[in-house]
Amino acid sequence: MEISRRSLLNTVATGAAVSALPLRRARAQAKPVIKIGVLNDQSGPYRDTGGTTSVVCTKQAVAEFASQMSGYTVEVITADHQNKPDVGAAIARQWYDQEGVDMIIDVPNSGVALAVAGVAKDKNKVHINSGAATSDLTGAQCNANIVHWTYDTWMLAQSTGGATVKAGGDSWYFITADYAFGHKLESDTTDLIKAAKGSVKGSSSYPFPGTTDFSSFLLQAQSSGAKVLGLANAGGDTINSIKQAKEFGLTMDIAALLMFITDVNALGLDVAGGLHLTESFYWDLNDKTRAFTKRILPQSPDNYPNMDHAGCYAGSLHFMKTINKMGVAAPKASGRDIVTAMKAIPTEDDCFGKGSIREDGRGMFNSYLFQVKKPAESKGKWDYYKLVQTSEPAQAWRPLNAGGCPLVKA
Amino acid sequence: MFSLGFTRPQLIALAVMVAVIAIAPMAVYPVFMMKIMCFALFACAFNLLIGYVGLLSFGHAAYFGMGCYLSAYAAKHWGFPAEICVLLGGIVAAAMGAVFGAIAIKRQGIYFSMITLALAQFTYFLCTQMAFTGGEDGIQNVPRPFLLGFLSLSNDMAIYWMVAVVFLVGFLAIFRIIHSPFGQVLKAIRENEPRAISLGYRVDDYKLLAFVLSTFIAGAAGGMKSLVFGIASLSDVTWQASGQIVLTNLLGGMGTVFGPVVGAVIINTLEFYLSPFGSWVTITQGLIFVACVMVFRRGVIGELGARFKVAL
């Protein structure tokens, strides 16, 4: 009697815990649902470069395409990966396994992106990356389930780095975010500097995320005697580095290798004016980009779309177009087939114009070198860039055979 | 003896636990269940020290995290079978535990905790610097190895049974340790260390052995986790991770057999449901800490046990 009451108690305690567990879902819906998951940094240093504006842009693509969807609806869910590869990989795994997510988009932070790309391959689903930079996504670590849409470290090095070297900046010191992205950006830029007979005097890598004080690295850079300070970091870190460089009266030229318009806005033109940077999208580039921006702004009034955001829009659009062609069952059956089809269909959208996706997953669009306007040159809100140079896809991106992607047949 | 020293209520609780493990994957996401089992085993290993020797190691994540790394590395680069990966995680963690433990047990109380914390931070530093850990990126895309060299674990349910077996073996091993003559000496040390010394026990040897056993199991638990998730990363070596395992024990009930398991279930479930809502996980964990300290210091199982006068 006594014992059975105790055992009952145990059963109840454990049972209560179990019934609270994440249960497997049974769903019965009339129209098939395609699910897109926006996975990015929503609270950390990359929250403005990606964050909720990426979600807005993805949803905008879905809303615009709704009338053309052939017999399905699209649902968008989002999560914050906190810039931790393990968190990102676990969410991706659970999304693909449990939530019925067919495609994950954005994923800034190269470390997280590489992990998510691995899960996509494992589960044979789709990942369209817009937010991460590492050129390894279409190089040594490429796989048949991913598309790298917007930009990469090779293209940044070529454009911003190339312009700096051409202007006489032949000796560099790097401040590098200590993870996949920072190191790849540093090494891609170093290749370019060496090819131009320049030299790298040294580099400091700092823990990411969590570093807010860059003063000691700036001092090391200053005492190295290099002419150019190469910032192999992004978002909030780049903003802090540039601000503090000013505080400490740094006399070197600054090459902010990855900078978005959102960062320029945070810095202000009096600090950022004159810097060179590279994006594959600018809101004020042409009538179509302005029209796109006009549609986005009501939902994201304080944050104009940058190339990462635009990539989420364009990538989602292309994904849905491909599903129209392949049928709604295709993404559930094989993500690899979807990605193969995405590569076969030319891309066209308001942000990147006409383009294509290469065998290795590389999106082939123009890249633009901009110079940030001085305060006096800016005529209005977010009027920040002067176009310096346009690179056609063939020049903008790493040659197909140079990346070492196993998908590319020699 | 068949009962292994379990009392009747404990046997019933054990049966319930085994039944839940067997049935749960039909209703619950198996990866989630595996995560709970990994952390439950880690918590049990920690409990061996805090609950039965009275040692608060504030850096136990170092051993768990090292287990993660080693097992992931062995699976990815050496292609070892799963059981060897997990074992290797445990062995390396235990080797570290032997060295660090020998240093730490020279001091008592809060100083012991501080040294374990410092050594864990040192380990964290090594993990950020050594090439094999992959720094901030971690060891990614670890392929699930084969069990015994030929059984594929790529299906979630296949690896589930392996994790379940390792968890139960670890759990039972800890139970045996606690109830062995060795465990009795540990409890004597917890209650009154000078007296244990005066009775002629070489207290330091006992403490060290307990420390090594605990770190071995923690390392094996970590080794399983990285095989399940296919990734080993810095998150598992941080002092915050060490703090979380203290919380798990405090909540479940330190020095109870089933407490750490219940604690792990509650903490992971909360995390699962709250993680989409920003930092509510952190806030809730904080509230649990405060509530445990202020209202029920014996933890869930401790309080239940006291209420119904059974040792669980």
Next chain:
Amino acid sequence: MLFGYNLSPILAQSVLGMVNGAFYALLSLGLAIIFGLLNIINFAHGALYMLGAVVSYLLLHFLGIGYWPALVLAPLIVGAFGVLLERTMINRLYKLDHLYGLLLTFGVALILEGIVRNSIGSSGVTYSVPEALRGATRLGFMIMPTYRLWVVVASFVICITTWLILEKTPIGATLRAATENAALVQSFGVNVPRLITLTYGAGVGLAGLAGVMAAPVYSVNPNMGSDVIIVVFAVVVIGGMGSILGSILTGFGLGLLEGLTKSIYPEASGVVVFVLMIVVLLTRPAGLFGKAA
């Protein structure tokens, strides 16, 4: 130049290290006072430091109250919060093991951090340098932002003043006596519980003050507390738990040591404190300045 080395980078890094050292000293000072009198290991200290920064940001953002008034107001607000914490929770733990005080304050730290992260995001917000301290000062071997120099000087003055109050005034004497033997002091008619409450308030007020001073340097972010708390613990342990002067000297000393490490082996600057702590605990268990138990 010395032995063929250019000294100025090393000097520059050391001066920068002193800025960190200034914060370590302020924080560990409060922690040591609290530990000395309350026997509580105040894990919430880092979170309260962060709270000081957040409060000064909120004062500026919502009430238009600038840096200088915040320098007084924010520590008072944080101190008042501390008093509340002590009255409602911590005072029930004095009879228990150290462990429980540590776990309770750890929980409080998690709550504060979570709330702040939910409201301002994990990368935080910036707080600009007050008008009067903008610009930079030329030190010969480097250009130093004036604000950072101010931090070092102000922190030093505050630490020394606090130490003098504790060592040379009647209040300090009572406090020290209560640390040694609370019951005896109580029998002299001193309201010891109130003394304890106010001490806790003052200790965390110091953390709040450090937070205000840190806001323009590190920007206001929810992790600033948890990043520093472990280091500050180590400082207190190295200095000798409860030793006021020990924590001040160790705080500044550690800043210097980290600065030096940064000019030689930058990656190790974060870990040097733990190596030092292990060595000190194994050779001088009571810390550098602590009395042997």
